[in-house]
Amino acid sequence: MQYRPVGSTGISAGVIGLGTEHLDNKPLSTVDEVIGIALDQGINMMDLFMPGETVRTNIGKALAGKRDKMHIQGHIGSTDINEQYDVSRDLGICKKYFENLLRCLRTDYIDFGMLFFIDSEKAFTKVFEGEILKYAQELKKQGTIRAIGASSHNPIIARRMVETGALNLLMFSINPAFDMAPRGVDVLDHIDDNFNYEKNLDSDRAALYRLCEQRGVGITVMKTLGAGKLLSREHTPFSEPLTVGQCIHYALTRPAVVSTLVGCASGEQVYEALEYLDLDEKARDYSGIIEQYQGNFKGNCVYCNHCLPCPREINIADVNKYLDIAALDEKAIPPGVVQHYKALNSHGSDCVACGSCEERCPFSVPVIKNMEHAAALFGV
């Protein structure tokens, strides 16, 4: 497993994590198998939003004696009022369900207390200007949660949350089809029509990822496979279906992304997700599939590394990524970003302007100019 720091929390998480929604209504034996294999394989991050007592208790049993090996995202606001899955912004109800989560999991702490499903202005106001954020902050002060996160599918609202400075982690839906949704489109409305919209780079989403990196907020990814549609010839919005490895790699190459949380219903599916770790760069490369929709991608790096190899061993995608984050405010580049850039094995200053990367880049990125700019900006 490869591990990445979760923003500035001091916690590290594996690049492959576990989404547990498919464990709902499964017997304890299945839950035990999935979580056991995940732990054995070094997965140390999982999301648990389901409000049902049975699945929560089964997960608690599967984690018995190993609780400290798994970082848990537990949600504040996910409920099943009247036996129907529901979202609540009522403090009393949120507390009741959060305390129930601790009891079912037989633990006295949750690693990431997640403000649940903040997709609208109304939800943002209720949670961030009402009592629920204060509740999460109090839990953090008491040590009942180690960090505060939030889940969202809306880049504008997510941006507002990050800008409050209250978040350590954002759980966000990322895949190539979502990222090409035009501004203002609600991606969740388009899963069933196979992403039937004019594809283009949605700069709100790209800007959100950069902002998270700049502010030290880690991102965990949901909907990595676009509800499986991106894998299917029949449903993909692209000319070819993507593979699981390409979808995971796309998510993991966005700025600030720590971990993709892959929903697994069996041990076999956990192993399938982990196959990503053994893929070579060619098998991970998604650039050919999204190239056809370049639109205003043209000239913008999508961090695919299709342009490698570089004779000076520059990781061109990473240099471009740090350059893009720095561009948010070149006069006040966060020290963490400078540090990450300097920790790369080779830098913009190593570029000998051979031009081979520019020939290979499907998105016409001016790599040589970018390398010069990075060298001037970061001093190396």
Ligand code: SF4
């Ligand atoms: S420069 Fe082009 S090929 Fe290289 S990482 Fe960026 S988009 Fe991909």
Ligand code: SF4
């Ligand atoms: S132009 Fe610079 S970055 Fe591109 S391959 Fe050549 S040395 Fe590497």
